Every structure is written in C-alpha cells, then in structure tokens.
Amino acid sequence: MNPYVDSAADDARHNEAQDALPWLANGTLCGTELDRVQAHVETCALCRADLAVLRTVHAAGPGPDLDWDPERALERLLPQLDAPLPAQDVPEVHAVQAPPAQPAPGLRRRWRTLLAANDRTWLRAAVAAQFCAIAVLAVLLARLTAQPDSNHDYHVLGAAGANGAARVVVTFRPDTPERELRRIVRASGARIVGGPTVTDAWLVGADGRLAPVLARLRAEPAVTLAEPLSTDERP
Amino acid sequence: MDRKIEAQAAAGTAEGDAILVGRVAAGDRHAFEMLYRAYFPRLARFLQRMTRSVPLIEEIVNDTLLVVWQKAATFDGSCKVSTWVFAIAYRKACKALHALDEPAEASADECAGADAGRPDWRFEQQRLAHAVDAAVATLPLAQRAAFQLTFYHDMGYAEIAEIMECPVNTVKTRLFHARRRLAILLEDQLEVRP
Numbered sequence: 001m002n003p004y005v006d007s008a009a010d011d012a013r014h015n016e017a018q019d020a021l022p023w024l025a026n027g028t029l030c031g032t033e034l035d036r037v038q039a040h041v042e043t044c045a046l047c048r049a050d051l052a053v054l055r056t057v058h059a060a061g062p063g064p065d066l067d068w069d070p071e072r073a074l075e076r077l078l079p080q081l082d083a084p085l086p087a088q089d090v091p092e093v094h095a096v097q098a099p100p101a102q103p104a105p106g107l108r109r110r111w112r113t114l115l116a117a118n119d120r121t122w123l124r125a126a127v128a129a130q131f132c133a134i135a136v137l138a139v140l141l142a143r144l145t146a147q148p149d150s151n152h153d154y155h156v157l158g159a160a161g162a163n164g165a166a167r168v169v170v171t172f173r174p175d176t177p178e179r180e181l182r183r184i185v186r187a188s189g190a191r192i193v194g195g196p197t198v199t200d201a202w203l204v205g206a207d208g209r210l211a212p213v214l215a216r217l218r219a220e221p222a223v224t225l226a227e228p229l230s231t232d233e234r235p
Numbered sequence: 236m237d238r239k240i241e242a243q244a245a246a247g248t249a250e251g252d253a254i255l256v257g258r259v260a261a262g263d264r265h266a267f268e269m270l271y272r273a274y275f276p277r278l279a280r281f282l283q284r285m286t287r288s289v290p291l292i293e294e295i296v297n298d299t300l301l302v303v304w305q306k307a308a309t310f311d312g313s314c315k316v317s318t319w320v321f322a323i324a325y326r327k328a329c330k331a332l333h334a335l336d337e338p339a340e341a342s343a344d345e346c347a348g349a350d351a352g353r354p355d356w357r358f359e360q361q362r363l364a365h366a367v368d369a370a371v372a373t374l375p376l377a378q379r380a381a382f383q384l385t386f387y388h389d390m391g392y393a394e395i396a397e398i399m400e401c402p403v404n405t406v407k408t409r410l411f412h413a414r415r416r417l418a419i420l421l422e423d424q425l426e427v428r429p
Contacts, residue, residue, distance in 0.1 A: 022414070023392055026390075028391035028392075057417075062368065064364075065276070066279070066283050068293055072293070073275065073296060073297055076297060077271070081264070081301070
C-alpha cells in the first residue's frame, strides 16, 4: 500500500496521475484530466517528487546534435522528386500501403527455383501429368477389355485369311526343299496364307479364279495334295 | 506563394504546416523545401537517439520526406502534419534499424569529456542531457521513441499513440517502464538536482 494514499479512490487517482506525469511535465495535458492530475499532485508528495525529476529531464533537453547536414541531404533528395512513385511506408490512416516490390530474380535463380524439389508449382504440374497418363492408360485398358480382338476367334483351317482368299489346302512331298516349295506356290499364282499344320499341310490363297491355280498345283510332282476349301464353311 | 501565406507557413505552426503540405500536394517545390528544412532537424533529433549513424539518419529523413512529397495529396487533415510525418519516420526507422539489426548505442562515453571543466549551470544541463541520452540509448526502441516524443518533441500521448500506431495505454505503459529504467540509471545524476 502506498503510504501517500489512504483509500481505493485515492489509489486510483494516484495511478492515473503517475501515468499522466510525463505529459504534465511537457505541458500537453489538458481539460478535466489536467485538473484531476494537478489536484492530486498538490496532495501527493511522491507525485510531486516524480514530477520534479521529469521536469528536470525535460528542461535538460536532448544532448548535442550529431553532424547531420540538411542542405547536403536535400541536395541528394531533390533529383529523386521526379522519380516514379514506388511502394511506400505510409501509415494506413492516411494512405493504403502497397505491398513491397520484389526484385526480379535472375534467369539462373528462376530455373533453380523452377526445378527445386520443393517448388509447389512444379510438383502440382508433375502430379497432374501423372494423373493424365494414368487416366489415358486406364481408358485404353478398358477399351481392350470391352472389345476383344476378333483375330482371337476360333478359325477352321478353311476359313478365310486376312483378305478372305484362302481356298486351297496343299501338301508337299516330305523331301521338297523350302526353295522348291516357294517356287511352286509362286508359279501357281497363289500365296501361302497359313501352315504348316501338324500334318504339314499349307493353306494357300488365290485372288483370281481358283481352277487354274488348282490345276497348276496339281501339275507339280512335288505336290501330293491340292484341294479347294470353302471360306464360309464351318465344321 | 504570397508573403502572408509564406510567413504563416514559415512560422512552424500546425496551420502553417498544413498550408505547406497543401502546396506540396500541388507540386510546389519551394513549399517542399520549406517543409524539408523545418522538419529535418526535428526528425534528425528524433532519429539520432535510435542510431548514431549520420548517413543513416539523413537517409531515413530523406526517405520520410520523399514520401511526404509523393503522398501529400493523400493527407486528409484528420491529424496534425507533424503526427503524419513522424509516423512515417517512425515506420521508416523501425524498418531500417530492424533490417540492420543495429544495437542500441550508449553515447555517454564519447560525449562525456566534451564539456569537461565548465563548472556552470549550463555545463550541468549539458552533463545531465548527456547522461539522459546515454540512459535513453539503453531502452528498447519503442520505449525510446515514446520517451523522445514526450520529452524532446512535447507531444501528447494521443498523438504519440497515433504515430506509433498503438493504443494510448501502450504508450503510457512504455513511458512507465522507461521511467523506471531511467530512474535506476540516473539515480546519482538526479539526486543532485534541486
């Protein structure tokens, strides 16, 4: 308890006066606050002592000025008056403060930033690309599953080839060289579209009429069998 | 600018400052130079308790008054010109000093011998001023600013609160802590005073 006050009200007035003493000392206190504080100080020895100290400090004033030179500084400032308006530190009460301008980074720095593993923009782009690739692969897989390749269907030996022209099954003598086999097929005007089967039969097709092809094949000594097949028949 | 207005502006009153700022907003360089010369010493004295670097003080003052030149048209007269200008200077100083991380400097030693051997009242005043300067230099920046604006610039707490952009009670609290600290540091100096 402060020995200079004897009640809660006086205590409150004392605290108020203590807070206000610096401004009583510099003469800016005014109005009813000035009256209250002055009235308290007249009755409070502690506040009077503190006020005396503050007035002494106030009267002493600041120490000597440093060696600053207004004219020298003004000379440096004048050329800047015509410069474009940058972002400034103006108190918000009087002007809206713009965010500070960031200097443009160099090319190397921009690339380093771009390629940095913790760059969120780069990571987002990479994840997006991965997602797209996965989506495309999933669609392709789904289409392949939904539309099975017709080439995987069951074919009988006499079924048509790619162009629907396979019509003749041919067997050759076992000792017929491969070169002779090719010559015979070529000379007959046919072409091999399948085989050899487990019975060493070959399937040959003919784009034109079947009978001359069949006749030429049968005329070859190395051909042991040449029989026409229907392309549409199924077993 | 006619002579009457110029005399009013040169008087350094709040009204004179407002006239000058109005002229500055219109691009009047002569008015700006008048305002500059009026505010430079006040701002420099305010800043020299925050840093002892003369080039930095001049740079902060120039930055502050350049803003005044560029933003004079935004000054709406809702406060005194001095409040507005000191608020800009305080922000500039905080930014510059925090960027530099400059420690508080005690200047007592470098000043102590300057006026030695002058046993008169003026010397006592100067000695005390040096001692107070040195003690103030040890205060945190916000307390230092509040102390200076109160004792060296004779501002009221409401105006200081506006400059420092804080509540009035914060200003009072800062002064309270500053006074306690200075009372300890200046105990010997102030005891000899009448």
